[in-house]
Amino acid sequence: MGVSQQAPAVDRALPLVEVQGLKQHFPIRPNSVERLLGKAPRVVHAVDGVDLTIHRGETVGLVGESGCGKSTLARSILRLHQPTAGSVRFAGQEITTLPANAMRRLRRDMQIIFQDPFASLNPRRTVEQIIGLPLAIQGVPRSEIRERVMAMLAKVGLPPSALDRYPHQFSGGQRQRIGIARALAVNPQFVVADEPVSALDVSIQAQIINLLQDLQAELGLTYLFITHDLSVVSYVSDRIAVMYLGRIVELAPTEELFAEPLHPYTRALLSAIPRVETRGRPRERILLAGSPPTPIDPPAGCRFYSRCYLKEKNETCRLVDPSLVDMGPGHQVACHAVAGTL
Amino acid sequence: MTEPVLDVRNLKTYFYTDRGVVKAVDGVSFAVHAGETLGVVGESGCGKSMTALSIMGLVPHPGRIVDGEIRLLGHDLVKLSERELRRWRGRRMAMIFQDPLTTLNPVLRVGTQVTESIRIHYGDDLASSRRGIWEWLEDPLGRRRRHRAWERALEMLEKVGIPAPADRMRAYPHELSGGMRQRIMIAIALSCNPALLLADEPTTALDVTIQAQILELMHRLQQEFGTSILLITHDFGVVSEFCHRVMVMYAGKVVESGPLEAILDRPLHPYTRGLLASIPRLGDRRRKIRPIEGMVPELYDLPAGCSYCTRCPLADEHCAAVEPALRELGPGHQVACHKAEAAVEVGWA
Numbered sequence: 001m002g003v004s005q006q007a008p009a010v011d012r013a014l015p016l017v018e019v020q021g022l023k024q025h026f027p028i029r030p031n032s033v034e035r036l037l038g039k040a041p042r043v044v045h046a047v048d049g050v051d052l053t054i055h056r057g058e059t060v061g062l063v064g065e066s067g068c069g070k071s072t073l074a075r076s077i078l079r080l081h082q083p084t085a086g087s088v089r090f091a092g093q094e095i096t097t098l099p100a101n102a103m104r105r106l107r108r109d110m111q112i113i114f115q116d117p118f119a120s121l122n123p124r125r126t127v128e129q130i131i132g133l134p135l136a137i138q139g140v141p142r143s144e145i146r147e148r149v150m151a152m153l154a155k156v157g158l159p160p161s162a163l164d165r166y167p168h169q170f171s172g173g174q175r176q177r178i179g180i181a182r183a184l185a186v187n188p189q190f191v192v193a194d195e196p197v198s199a200l201d202v203s204i205q206a207q208i209i210n211l212l213q214d215l216q217a218e219l220g221l222t223y224l225f226i227t228h229d230l231s232v233v234s235y236v237s238d239r240i241a242v243m244y245l246g247r248i249v250e251l252a253p254t255e256e257l258f259a260e261p262l263h264p265y266t267r268a269l270l271s272a273i274p275r276v277e278t279r280g281r282p283r284e285r286i287l288l289a290g291s292p293p294t295p296i297d298p299p300a301g302c303r304f305y306s307r308c309y310l311k312e313k314n315e316t317c318r319l320v321d322p323s324l325v326d327m328g329p330g331h332q333v334a335c336h337a338v339a340g341t342l
Numbered sequence: 343m344t345e346p347v348l349d350v351r352n353l354k355t356y357f358y359t360d361r362g363v364v365k366a367v368d369g370v371s372f373a374v375h376a377g378e379t380l381g382v383v384g385e386s387g388c389g390k391s392m393t394a395l396s397i398m399g400l401v402p403h404p405g406r407i408v409d410g411e412i413r414l415l416g417h418d419l420v421k422l423s424e425r426e427l428r429r430w431r432g433r434r435m436a437m438i439f440q441d442p443l444t445t446l447n448p449v450l451r452v453g454t455q456v457t458e459s460i461r462i463h464y465g466d467d468l469a470s471s472r473r474g475i476w477e478w479l480e481d482p483l484g485r486r487r488r489h490r491a492w493e494r495a496l497e498m499l500e501k502v503g504i505p506a507p508a509d510r511m512r513a514y515p516h517e518l519s520g521g522m523r524q525r526i527m528i529a530i531a532l533s534c535n536p537a538l539l540l541a542d543e544p545t546t547a548l549d550v551t552i553q554a555q556i557l558e559l560m561h562r563l564q565q566e567f568g569t570s571i572l573l574i575t576h577d578f579g580v581v582s583e584f585c586h587r588v589m590v591m592y593a594g595k596v597v598e599s600g601p602l603e604a605i606l607d608r609p610l611h612p613y614t615r616g617l618l619a620s621i622p623r624l625g626d627r628r629r630k631i632r633p634i635e636g637m638v639p640e641l642y643d644l645p646a647g648c649s650y651c652t653r654c655p656l657a658d659e660h661c662a663a664v665e666p667a668l669r670e671l672g673p674g675h676q677v678a679c680h681k682a683e684a685a686v687e688v689g690w691a
Contacts, residue, residue, distance in 0.1 A: 065549035171637055201385040202576060206620035206633035228549060231579075235622035235631065258624065272554035274579030275624060276606060287558060288551045291519050 017054040022086035024076045046072040048246035059223040061237030069246040074192045111183035115195035117175035121167040128163045152181040173204035192224045245303040252331040262333040312337040346373035347570040353410035355396045362642035366392040368594040379571040381585030389594040390574045394540040399427045432459040436531035440543035442523035446515040453511030456495040463534045498529040521552035542574045593649035600675030610677040656681040
């Protein structure tokens with residue numbers, strides 16, 4: 001790991017990805033009884049009105065519990081789902097309405113690394129075929145592919161002998177390296193890392209995190225880093241967005257979010273993480289009751305209302321949907337009590 | 343000191359495979375005292391789960407316990423027959439697993455599954471005081487008996503914090519959330535008030551806010567019932583919040599064990615130090631994480647000496663040739679490393 005760990009300077013003037021009012025709804029197929037009764041189909045509001053700007057060269061962490069819409073948001077940004085509403089601009093270009101062939105060309109600049117290194121690699125293809133596929137799709141001549149795959153393998157720390165081997169011959173950490181090589185083979189600018197280390201052991205996790213950071217410094221990548229592990233995200237991100245039930249409830253620079261979390265959900269989330277420390281115990285812990293409500297027909301007002309523990313919560317919270325409000329430089333929060341709009 | 347609840351001595355669980363003998367658990371010794379929580383940490387494949395399964399007598403084919411003693415409340419479980427073991431399992435020791443969806447039976451109602459071990463182990467206590475024909479005359483279809491088991495199950499569900507327990511008893515596992523399922527598992531495990539609870543990554547599949555709820559619950563129930571817990575996890579955060587003592591395993595062996603504070607503040611084994619250095623700490627970006635290079639070696643192809651020597655920054659020829667034994671280097675703090683003293687002098691943690 002010889003490369004410097006220093007992250008490249010983040011250019012605030014240059015937004016790479018601009019998301020506005022993004023919604024991703026999935027209708028549930030009605031069962032036969034519902035169809036007979038002519039009921040309107042129910043809808044999963046997986047992502048329900050998200051605004052997010054990602055600048056060139058930065059890492060934005062996206063955290064939240066399972067089912068809150070993290071992965072769906074990422075996939076909608078990459079247009080792996082066709083968004084229900086809203087706009088996604090990539091390098092200034094609106095992509096939600098882009099025709100298929102232009103979209104395919106654009107995919108060279110936006111790639112994704114998946115969580116499960118066992119399920120996301122085709123077991124019947126060799127490593128060369130796996131990493132070479134995106135290159136072939138992007139029209140790299142066949143004669144050059146092998147060479148470029150070799151170069152990618154070296155970059156992610158795999159031996160050249162890996163070329164003709166199959167995914168099952170590698171360990172979890174090595175497979176994740178293959179996944180990273182595949183994503184980076186086409187020289188993307190923007191990479192979504194969807195829980196890239198969750199399936200790995202801690203010691204291997206650290207190898208992959210360091211690799212992702214080295215590659216970012218070397219290639220000037222912009223990351224959207226999705227994870228449910230707040231320790232990991234605090235380590236890699238410049239800014240962190242906290243999601244709850246299809247919405248971003250708080251967005252802040254990493255240091256600030258950990259020093260001064262504002263949203264009651266963020267505060268509960270941070271206090272719930274078991275920490276490795278022997279001094280200073282016991283720590284104040286906010287225990288949230290219950291689990292998040294279902295994203296099928298979510299509540300009208302604040303989505304966190306049912307689990308909110310603030311004394312100040314009242315009818316406004318239950319009925320009026322809070323929007324993201326600026327609370328300081330780059331620090332936004334969606335909570336009536338915090339923003340003083342009760 | 344009083345007799346420990348669980349006393350494992352020189353446990354060896356080997357798997358006889360086509361590719362050779364896999365020493366999944368190789369000479370492990372430890373004790374768990376009454377009301378204590380012992381954390382077992384290590385990477386996947388280091389023998390944590392197999393140690394727990396050996397205690398439960400659930401080692402899968404082609405593995406078997408080849409040597410050692412597992413003394414629970416003074417009785418050696420290794421010597422018990424399968425029939426006798428069944429009376430112990432669930433009654434004096436119980437296990438909860440990582441994934442509550444795969445361990446609960448999807449086609450049986452929650453109530454049936456929670457009452458099962460109560461009916462099996464406490465059948466006699468739940469029946470009337472009469473015996474034989476009189477008991478039968480009083481309760482010919484066993485209805486009262488089943489009813490009492492049901493009531494006890496209901497009480498357990500209430501204890502583990504399940505809202506509307508009577509409705510939940512009639513639900514199927516898929517109708518419940520992950521956290522609720524894990525609560526059901528805990529209710530089942532504790533329904534017969536076992537002396538020892540083996541918890542194999544009980545919160546790994548859960549979200550952090552739910553994990554906090556479950557750990558809090560286990561802590562409360564431990565205080566109420568005085569259960570001893572063997573907690574298997576790979577998460578040092580969980581260990582540091584929940585355990586009294588810690589045992590670090592690597593390639594089927596115990597490499598370090600000791601009180602929580604000693605392990606976290608003065609780790610002696612290079613592997614323990616490596617694990618601690620590789621975890622990103624919350625909100626601490628300046629501290630660089632140092633991964634452990636390489637991987638856990640294949641268990642049928644272990645080096646002759648210390649099994650960690652292939653990844654250890656301090657290893658020399660002596661380490662590769664001679665296997666280190668566990669030595670006591672502090673009060674209750676044991677380590678299996680030739681270089682432990684050197685590491686103390688260097689002072690890195």
